Amino acid sequence: MTYGFDTLQVHAGARPDPATGARQVPIYQTTAYVFRDADHAAALFNLQEVGYIYSRLTNPTVAALQERVATLEGGAGAVCCSSGHAAQIMALFPLMGPGLNVVVSTRLYGGSITQFSQTIKRFGWSAKFVDFDDLGAIEAAIDDNTRAVFCESIANPGGYITDLDAVAAVADKAGLPLIVDNTSATPYLCRPIEHGATLVVHSMTKFLTGNGTVTGGVVVDSGNFNWSASDKFPSLSAPEPAYHGLKFHETFGPLAFTFHGIAIGLRDLGMTLNPQAAHYTLMGIETLSLRMARHVENAEKVAAWLEGHPAVEAVTYAGLRSSPWHDRVARICPKGAGGLFTVALKGGYGACLKLVDSLNLFSHVANLGDTRSLIIHSASTTHRQLTPEQQTAAGAAPNVVRISIGIEDAKDIIADLEQALAKASA
Incomplete structure (x- = not known):
């Protein structure tokens, strides 16, 4: 059965707790999880089985939130993290490397402009700022070292609305993922994946939570991008040394980016969302x-x-x-x-x-x-x-x-x- 938005914002990702019958998603305030046996532990660490290892990576409360936001955005999966700024780095992390660049809109939140113009330089990445109403300028800014196109659906602070369909067409022609910050719109007003976005990021601190209590971020994966179509995205298409040569896109298909975000991104960057913050955001989304x-x-x-x-x-x-x-x-x-x-x-x-x-x-x-x-x-x-x-x-x-x-x-x-x-x- 296909449910409407108002139903999904209450029920997606939430099931009665199997141990107690609790109807609201419990706050699983734990750092670690007991393995059934040695084989179970090995399977989890080899990414051969989905489950809980350590709360830097996965947590049941956070997992419920990930499922809810992914469902509302129409995505294949999602990875939650500690803030909207963390989500932007998490989105770029599997795509970028020293000497590579991202083409971004000039109409962005001031903190994002600083993050892209100054901070990412420390990773050896760079950003090219373009007026996204000028599609020719976007196309001209893309070069052999470009790995993503980034914009906001409704830009902060001016409320400017990006023509996502047109921008997505430019990114698609170049074989690049379009990353859309949907913080100001939320999936209730705009669903960027339906307009061609590859990834959607949010500062959940804002409208998703809606009550000014906690910070949080999320990266939603559309599951639609072919990461193996070129050699531009080796983190997702090439053998991963840390997992015995596993290829994320070949192994996980539409969930490749999501699994990479957890197994590599959260594992090594550690920008984890705590379960209490996830709980506040889940409650906020119920009235989105x-x-x-x-x-x-x-x-x-x-x-x-x-x-x-x-x-x-x-x-x-x-x-x-x-x-x-x-x-x-x-x-x-x-x-x-x-x-x-x-x-x-x-x-x-x-x-x-x-x-x-x-x-x-x-x-x-x-x-x-x-x-x-x-x-x-x-x-x-x-x-x-x-x-x-x-x-x-x-x-x-x-x-x-x-x-x-x-x-x-x-x-x-x-x-x-x-x-x-x-x-x-x-």
């Missing part, structure tokens, strides 16, 4: 569709009100008819453009700081995707490490604030913005 529908409903009302305010220069929300990306909403995010957007103030940098300091209902935090409405001035915080040119390209210019609309009453959100804008423009 309900929350996302309200986020979208509120964001549409608030963005429309802000667009008409005399102190506001521009609102970037793709759900507005005035947005240059509005035509992509129905095709890429048919249930709405999300709850994230930016607002440019006529008063500039100073007015942004005054606005942030004058709000009461909004929380001034470096997070998004919470049930609460959140605000931040990106240029002085999350994007302050970037040059002014990079800030503007990323949608975080000095006169811009990022707003994550919560699930409160829309009239209360608007009232708080109204009084704060009056003070900011006084």
Whole structure:
């Protein structure tokens, strides 16, 4: 039987505990698992049998979460890890090597821009930043050393929607995997695999958990990419010395990337998600569709009100008819453009700081995707490490604030913005 999204977000990956009958997924707070006998232990370590060895690799609570997110995204499998940033490294790790590069969108979260422009250099990797509305520029940036294409479905902070179908076609023509960060959209609003994505990553810290309690990341494997079609991905297609010459793609087929992420990625990088964090995220996902529908409903009302305010220069929300990306909403995010957007103030940098300091209902935090409405001035915080040119390209210019609309009453959100804008423009 095929179940709908609302059913799957509650039930996927969750079964009554066989030992106790517990209906909610238990928190398996354990580091290790007892083997049945010596042969069982050997089979697990040889990847000949699936099971639990050590919680750096696998844990039953985390496994339930992996199954749920993979199911909601329409993927073959998933690997959870400690944060969204960890998920991005986990996604690239089997693909990259010294001297290799990834082509990435200029419209990314500020921390991701820093990770790709600075930190990955320490591994000998590099990133080429391209405007993903210019498909010719993406194609031109791809060379013999490119191993992946990376973008966000709904970009943080500006709410820009990527034309995933068009970008996927470019990546596919080059024989490269497309990695899509689906944090801002969630699988309720967008399912990147249906638009040609090979891998989907999330900061589960945001909308998936939805309550601002824990950090977490996940990499979802579509199972659709042929890792053996060329010699570009030896980690997945060539013999693995640590497992007696096992070839991951040949052995595990559509689950090759998932098994590699656990058996190599988590084993050696150790960016493990703890079971209590997995439990919080599982509970959060149970209400994902309900929350996302309200986020979208509120964001549409608030963005429309802000667009008409005399102190506001521009609102970037793709759900507005005035947005240059509005035509992509129905095709890429048919249930709405999300709850994230930016607002440019006529008063500039100073007015942004005054606005942030004058709000009461909004929380001034470096997070998004919470049930609460959140605000931040990106240029002085999350994007302050970037040059002014990079800030503007990323949608975080000095006169811009990022707003994550919560699930409160829309009239209360608007009232708080109204009084704060009056003070900011006084």
